[in-house]
Amino acid sequence: MTDTVRVLLVDDEPLVRSGLRAILGAELGIEVVAEADDGVAGVAAATQHRPDVVLMDVRMPQLDGITATQRILERVPNTRVLVVTTFSADDYVLDALRAGAAGFLLKRADPAQIREAVRVVARGDAVLFPTAVRRLVAHATPQPRHEALLATLTDRERDVLRLLAAGRTNAEIAAELWLGVETVKTHVGNVLAKLGARDRMQAAIFAYESGFSDAVSGL
Amino acid sequence: MTDTVRVLLVDDEPLVRSGLRAILGAELGIEVVAEADDGVAGVAAATQHRPDVVLMDVRMPQLDGITATQRILERVPNTRVLVVTTFSADDYVLDALRAGAAGFLLKRADPAQIREAVRVVARGDAVLFPTAVRRLVAHATPQPRHEALLATLTDRERDVLRLLAAGRTNAEIAAELWLGVETVKTHVGNVLAKLGARDRMQAAIFAYESGFSDAVSGL
DNA sequence: AGCCGGCTCCCCCGACCGGGTGAGCCGGTT
DNA sequence: AACCGGCTCACCCGGTCGGGGGAGCCGGCT
Incomplete structure (x- = not known):
C-alpha cells in the first residue's frame, strides 16, 4: 500500500x-x-x-x-x-x-x-x-437566471425545445414526437413567448447557454 | 507559516x-x-x-x-x-x-x-x-475534428458564422458588417457548404460545439 | 497578360418559419 | 357545473431562409 x-x-x-x-x-x-x-x-x-x-x-x-x-x-x-x-x-x-x-x-x-x-x-x-x-x-454550470424561465415550460414544450435546439425543423420534431406540424408550431410559439426569444435560433442559444442541451451531459 | x-x-x-x-x-x-x-x-x-x-x-x-x-x-x-x-x-x-x-x-x-x-x-x-x-x-475543450473544417473558412465567412451563431438574421449581419444582405446570403451559403450544414441552425450548433462561439471564453 | 480565389452585389423561387386566431379534448380545481 | 391549463390540430399571411444562377472588382500567382 x-x-x-x-x-x-x-x-x-x-x-x-x-x-x-x-x-x-x-x-x-x-x-x-x-x-x-x-x-x-x-x-x-x-x-x-x-x-x-x-x-x-x-x-x-x-x-x-x-x-x-x-x-x-x-x-x-x-x-x-x-x-x-x-x-x-x-x-x-x-x-x-x-x-x-x-x-x-x-x-x-x-x-x-x-x-x-x-x-x-x-x-x-x-x-x-x-x-x-x-x-x-x-464552464459546466448553467446560468441560474435561466433556470426560472426554463421552469415555466411544460413537459411537452421542453421536449420541443430539446429537439429544436438540436437543429430539427418543425416537421422533424413533429415526426419524432408523433405530432402534427401545426401542434409543433404551437409549442414552438409558446416556447418563444415564454423564453422571450425572437426566433428558434435565440431559443436554441438560450438552451445551450443554460446547459439545457448539453453535449456532455453525464456530469 | x-x-x-x-x-x-x-x-x-x-x-x-x-x-x-x-x-x-x-x-x-x-x-x-x-x-x-x-x-x-x-x-x-x-x-x-x-x-x-x-x-x-x-x-x-x-x-x-x-x-x-x-x-x-x-x-x-x-x-x-x-x-x-x-x-x-x-x-x-x-x-x-x-x-x-x-x-x-x-x-x-x-x-x-x-x-x-x-x-x-x-x-x-x-x-x-x-x-x-x-x-x-x-466540457471546456472544443472537439478537434471541428477545427479542420473551421480552418477552411475565410475570414469573412468566420465573421458571418460568429454573428450567425449569435442568432443574428442575415439583415442584421449585413448591418453589422456593413454589407448588402445579398452578400451575407452568399457568405452564409458558403459557410453551410463548407461545414456540411443543412441550415444556419446546424451551423450555429457546429459553432457552439466546436467552441467557436464560447460564452465563457476566459479560460 | 491570364488565371484564380475572395469579396461584393443582384434576381428568382420554393420552402420553411413565426404570428395571429380559433377550436376541440381532457383532467384537475373551485 | 363551470372553469382553467395543457395538449392537440387547423388556416392564413408576411417574412426570412437557402439554393440556383450570374456578374463585377481586386490582389496575388503563374
Missing part, C-alpha cells in the same frame, strides 16, 4: 532540480529515480524508468512541458504528471489539463506542500488551483 | 467522527476543534469556531452536506470544505464543486491520504478525483 513513490524531475535549471531532490529525497517513501533537463530527455527518462510521478517544468528548451506531458502519458499511462509553474493564473493550465496533467505545483510552495502534492497525485487524486477549478466549474 | 490546521468534523455517524479524530488528532499541526452530527449543527459549529478545514459528509439528516457547505462558505468564506464521499463517481460531485467545495475524500482512503488531503486544502489547493477533472476539462 505505502510503496515508495518513484519520482522523475524534469526542469532545465539544475538548481531547481537539486532543490526538489533535496526536498523529496530526504522524505521517507519518496525516491527520485531520475532527472532530465529538457522535454525530450524527460520523455526518454519517463519511458525508461516508468516513474509514479513526474515533476514537470513548463518552460523548457527543445520541448515544452505540456507537449512532453502529452507524450509521456501516451507511452506510460500510469504515470501522474505534476506541472510545476510560477503563477497559478497562467494560460497553459487548461492546456496542461487537456494534456492529462494530474495537478499543479507553485515553484514558491514550501517543502511540506511539495511533498504532500506528490503523495496526493501518486495516490491518484488531482491537485488543482482553486481558481482553475472555479473556472472549469463555471 | 506552518500554523496548526483547525478542523471541524461533520458526520452523522459517531464512529466515523471518532475515526477521523483519531487519525487527524494524532497528527502534529492538525487539531480537531469541533464535531457536528448534522448539517445544521455543522453550519453553527463552523460559524462559531471558524475552522480552516471542514470534513463534510454528504448524506445527513436535516441538512445535507452540499447545502451545508454552501451555507458555511457564505458565513465563513476562508474555510475550505473537504467533502467525504463513498464513491468517486457520485452525481453530487459537480453540485459540491458548485457549492464551493475544495475537494473530495473517499471514506475508504487510508490515514496518510486523509491527512495529506487536509493539509493540501488547508494550504489553498483543491483535491479532486481525476475522473471529475477529466469531465470538467472535456
Whole structure:
C-alpha cells in the first residue's frame, strides 16, 4: 500500500532540480529515480524508468512541458504528471489539463506542500488551483437566471425545445414526437413567448447557454 | 507559516467522527476543534469556531452536506470544505464543486491520504478525483475534428458564422458588417457548404460545439 | 497578360418559419 | 357545473431562409 513513490524531475535549471531532490529525497517513501533537463530527455527518462510521478517544468528548451506531458502519458499511462509553474493564473493550465496533467505545483510552495502534492497525485487524486477549478466549474454550470424561465415550460414544450435546439425543423420534431406540424408550431410559439426569444435560433442559444442541451451531459 | 490546521468534523455517524479524530488528532499541526452530527449543527459549529478545514459528509439528516457547505462558505468564506464521499463517481460531485467545495475524500482512503488531503486544502489547493477533472476539462475543450473544417473558412465567412451563431438574421449581419444582405446570403451559403450544414441552425450548433462561439471564453 | 480565389452585389423561387386566431379534448380545481 | 391549463390540430399571411444562377472588382500567382 505505502510503496515508495518513484519520482522523475524534469526542469532545465539544475538548481531547481537539486532543490526538489533535496526536498523529496530526504522524505521517507519518496525516491527520485531520475532527472532530465529538457522535454525530450524527460520523455526518454519517463519511458525508461516508468516513474509514479513526474515533476514537470513548463518552460523548457527543445520541448515544452505540456507537449512532453502529452507524450509521456501516451507511452506510460500510469504515470501522474505534476506541472510545476510560477503563477497559478497562467494560460497553459487548461492546456496542461487537456494534456492529462494530474495537478499543479507553485515553484514558491514550501517543502511540506511539495511533498504532500506528490503523495496526493501518486495516490491518484488531482491537485488543482482553486481558481482553475472555479473556472472549469463555471464552464459546466448553467446560468441560474435561466433556470426560472426554463421552469415555466411544460413537459411537452421542453421536449420541443430539446429537439429544436438540436437543429430539427418543425416537421422533424413533429415526426419524432408523433405530432402534427401545426401542434409543433404551437409549442414552438409558446416556447418563444415564454423564453422571450425572437426566433428558434435565440431559443436554441438560450438552451445551450443554460446547459439545457448539453453535449456532455453525464456530469 | 506552518500554523496548526483547525478542523471541524461533520458526520452523522459517531464512529466515523471518532475515526477521523483519531487519525487527524494524532497528527502534529492538525487539531480537531469541533464535531457536528448534522448539517445544521455543522453550519453553527463552523460559524462559531471558524475552522480552516471542514470534513463534510454528504448524506445527513436535516441538512445535507452540499447545502451545508454552501451555507458555511457564505458565513465563513476562508474555510475550505473537504467533502467525504463513498464513491468517486457520485452525481453530487459537480453540485459540491458548485457549492464551493475544495475537494473530495473517499471514506475508504487510508490515514496518510486523509491527512495529506487536509493539509493540501488547508494550504489553498483543491483535491479532486481525476475522473471529475477529466469531465470538467472535456466540457471546456472544443472537439478537434471541428477545427479542420473551421480552418477552411475565410475570414469573412468566420465573421458571418460568429454573428450567425449569435442568432443574428442575415439583415442584421449585413448591418453589422456593413454589407448588402445579398452578400451575407452568399457568405452564409458558403459557410453551410463548407461545414456540411443543412441550415444556419446546424451551423450555429457546429459553432457552439466546436467552441467557436464560447460564452465563457476566459479560460 | 491570364488565371484564380475572395469579396461584393443582384434576381428568382420554393420552402420553411413565426404570428395571429380559433377550436376541440381532457383532467384537475373551485 | 363551470372553469382553467395543457395538449392537440387547423388556416392564413408576411417574412426570412437557402439554393440556383450570374456578374463585377481586386490582389496575388503563374
